[in-house]
Amino acid sequence: MSHDKKFNSGKQHLVYMANQIATFFTSQPGDEAAENVADHINKFWEPRMRRHLFEIIERGGDGLSPLVLKAADSIRRPQAA
């Protein structure tokens, strides 16, 4: 079972959380799901988390739901640390 152990890394956890957000907004009406995902991440994810998310996306976005990838354009890029 894929969930048979804890998340091996913070990154896996991040992918999981982003997908959870995407799952919720996918269920909502209208065609703004990607904007809503981005808005949620902009509002609640601190820059470090968003930086990690962009790193994952830049490496191909392995495991991320297509909606998160679509939302990436609207996610605020954190300033360099």
Add this chain to the structure above:
Amino acid sequence: MCGTENRFVEEIDYGTPAVKSDKTVTLTVDGQSVTVPEGTSIMRAAREAGVTVPKLCANDMVKSFGSCRLCLVEIEGRNGTPASCTTPAADGISVSTKTDRLNAIRRGVMELYMSDHPADCAACAAGDCEMAHMAETVGLSQNRYGMDGANHLAPAADDHGINFKELDVSNPYFAYDPAKCIVCSLCVRACEEQQGTFALTVEGRGFESRITAGMDEPFLQSECVSCGACVQACPTGALQEKSVIEIGMPDHSEVTTCAYCGVGCSFKAEMKGEEVVRMVPYKDGKANRGHSCVKGRFAYGYATHKDRILNPMIREKISDPWREVTWDEAYAHVASEFRRIQHQYGRGAVGGITSSRCTNEETYLVQKLVRQGFGNNNVDTCARVCHSPTGYGLKTTFGTSAGTQDFDSVEEADVVLIIGANPTDGHPVFASRLKKRLREGAKLIIVDPRRIDLVRMPHVEASYHLPLRPGTNVAVLTALAHVIVSEGLFDEAFVRERCDWDEFQDWASFVLQPENSPEAVEKASGVPAELIRGAARLYATGGNSAIYYGLGVTEHSQGSTTVMAIANLAMATGNLGRPGVGVNPLRGQNNVQGACDMGSFPHELPGYRHISEDATRAIYESLWGVKLDDEPGLRIPNMLDAAVEGSFKALYVQGEDILQSDPNTHHVAAGLEAMECVVVHDLFLNETANYAHVFLPGSTFLEKDGTFTNAERRINRVRKVMEPKNGFADWQVTQEMARAMGRDDWNYTHPSEIMDEIAATTPSFAGVTYDLLDREGSVQWPCNEKAPTGTPVMHIGGFVRGKGKFVRTAYVATDEKVGPRFPLLLTTGRILSQYNVGAQTRRTENVVWHDEDLLEIHPFDAENRGIRDADWVKLKSRSGETSLRARITERVAPGVVYTTFHHPATQANVVTTEYSDWATNCPEYKVTAVEVSPSNGPTEWQEDYDAHAKKSRRIVHVEAAE
């Protein structure tokens, strides 16, 4: 305001409860004219006219009974001498309360009472016995009967002694001395009417009648829940606090607010010098209306427990013993470490955690320290792990991150739906108010995996209990909506007027989808479809319907969705915006509402204003003289993640024990271990302190001024009744830390000045001042120009956000699934006598009720595993394992096990996982797949942990340097 002049808070006892009526009657009492609502007793009318009628068996908390025969009066034109407590006032009557005839009767009655009352009654001597007071009031000066013959005072050689009962000191907090009892039944009525437990009764008849607990058992063995209502009611000292017996009567008192659960009961802290004699519930307290539970009433002993740490301590490494230092050394050390770490690792490498147990003012200061002093937004609070989904869900749907009603509202509810809450254990005083309404005929629906007490208990029976599988709240709530929409039970007029009609229609089409039907949901939830249908019909059509919920709603991966599903139901049925209805989160900790209000979340400034709002930041930037970061900061789990990654290095934790209360203990420990400076500010060396480098002693709620905000948004005063044993209130410690870090603009001299700053910067608190709170007793926010004395019920006539927003709530099963290796679902909760991680209650006599966490398991599951009651069992999940004893019970369904998390030895959070709410990362405490197997005792990890904890608590005492 913080004056030290001692006062004693006296409350008027009107003798019988207030009556509500549109009609009034006017009568005269001893020549005074008085107008009262029809149905009011003559006794109460007299008191309102300023005339006190002698009495023993009546008070204004319970219905009158007419047994003591002291309150007799004469009514012009009527025969006899009726009891004023049971005789209603009538228009035009003329009542006399003091005549020679009445005086003679009263003296006769008192003489009989006193002839069977111990001559050496300590309570009489102490002034805590109404008997002595009444004897004096009626002018009794003799006892012509003597003390011989049949009595209740002492065991007699002959059979006269049959009426004697031994003193019962089984309860740790109060004693029952039957010799002093006059069987007036006030205690029985208090137990029934105020508490709703029905533990007491009058046994026997005539001279043989006695008050007994349970089936004539000692109090401790009976079903008594030790709320203290009977002790408070007793007029004779038969039921008396042991503390009064030991210390004597109090000489001064202050009204303050309980520091346990989110009900926020008002108490009179009754003191003798610097010592608490007793906590007595305050009748004018608008949350509790004079009632209490065992925690607030009695469990304050932790405040003076020997484990309290009173001197600051530091150590280089967490493997070192603690070294006591002066406050100045401690502040200087923290300031230099935080400065070093920020210099070395960046501004964002430090943060703080505010406490839901501290005051609003203290919480405000911690977030101010983080935002202004540290220059980042890395501040979070324990609400992260409890009610953060409430904030998100209610803000999205209604526009305000808080419950909609006051607690009085339950008195007008016709149907009460409780989901994921166990009020008789978690919020006992609210539960008593609820049970009172249920006895008056309100209907009850319970949605909970466990058969909690409210499902069926004396004089309470839920119309529906939906025993759902943990993790299926959203499915069941959406199925309730399915029934309401498909059967046309929604309130179209309300929805059209108050909500977005298009969104409603979209939502309605969503809930009507076949996968949301009760029949479809039955498969996932295990709740029979007919129960869902019945409950939905009752909720939608039963009159005023109110929803109360707790952490069983929020602590799930769909916690926020569940809150929105609850909001949808209330909007669809028009159950918002008036008394008796609404959406009511039952908050866990005393000030979790306040901690959220005060800007404890990393993305929000006080008043729930997002950190990215330029105008809001500008308010604080100009006041604080710094530029604020516009990016959200780290939440607690992010801080721990970042610590493990190496980018987060220092944390100031005020009044929180994240190691014990947060999920996945191993991960929390790893995070803390990776930090270079952990500052714990607490009463005790808690579990988190095992990983701390600096310990700053905290103060209790008895030792400081401030405010707590309860679950109904009520801002209640906390008043200092003793000097802080550690020397300083928590707000002072935070202030000194800030000053040591160079913030010499921090010069608060009293918490009222902090509240003034909060009011000046936060629109929903604009009208709040300590003067207003002293005048009004308490106010519910929003409190501003539009609502100068606060807002008991929100969203009247329209929602705060404008139109109420319906949100689709698609059910997504949690990924924490049962399987062959972990076939059972673990869910967690509380019990009455303990509180949260138990740091306070474990240090009181409350341990007699609960001295260890137990694993509740169904007989079927137990038998399959060869587990007997009280056996040690191993509880294992994908995250970890722990051991505790089993309790076999049918309260849990087959396939579900349950435990509490009050004891650090158990460490239930070793087994909980890192799954969390999609919107807020509130951890999924309520669902963990586990296996249970027989075991010999504590696991190796528990033993290691215990050894580590003991080692890390070593203190090297140094002689104080002068």
